Amino acid sequence: MGIIAKPDLDTDWKDSSNCLGVDPDLFFPERGASTREAKEVCRGCIVQEDCLEYALANGEKFGIWGGMSERERRRIRRQRALERQAAARTAEAV
Numbered sequence: 067m068g069i070i071a072k073p074d075l076d077t078d079w080k081d082s083s084n085c086l087g088v089d090p091d092l093f094f095p096e097r098g099a100s101t102r103e104a105k106e107v108c109r110g111c112i113v114q115e116d117c118l119e120y121a122l123a124n125g126e127k128f129g130i131w132g133g134m135s136e137r138e139r140r141r142i143r144r145q146r147a148l149e150r151q152a153a154a155r156t157a158e159a160v
């Protein structure tokens with residue numbers, strides 16, 4: 067993801083990332099291009115979870131973050147939204 071962090075958010079985790087010094091273009095492949103190389107860098111990155119949560123919290127629409135593509139992150143956001151809706155319905159029913 068090349069870590070283009072918004073300055074007002076906690077991004078201390080980036081200092082421990084596997085992608086420090088790696089060409090940011092690797093994490094923003096052209097549409098349809100392979101994401102395999104970027105995901106290889108992410109594999110085993112000790113801040114993978116922080117990176118993914120940062121991207122989810124900030125609605126990052128492009129690039130590989132936390133080892134996941136835009137499509138994979140969209141799936142997580144949808145799943146979490148469904149879980150929140152289900153929890154809200156359960157809370158209302160009690």
Ligand code: SF4
Binds near residue numbers: 107108131
């Ligand atoms: S998970 Fe990937 S993109 Fe995120 S900090 Fe680690 S190496 Fe970089």
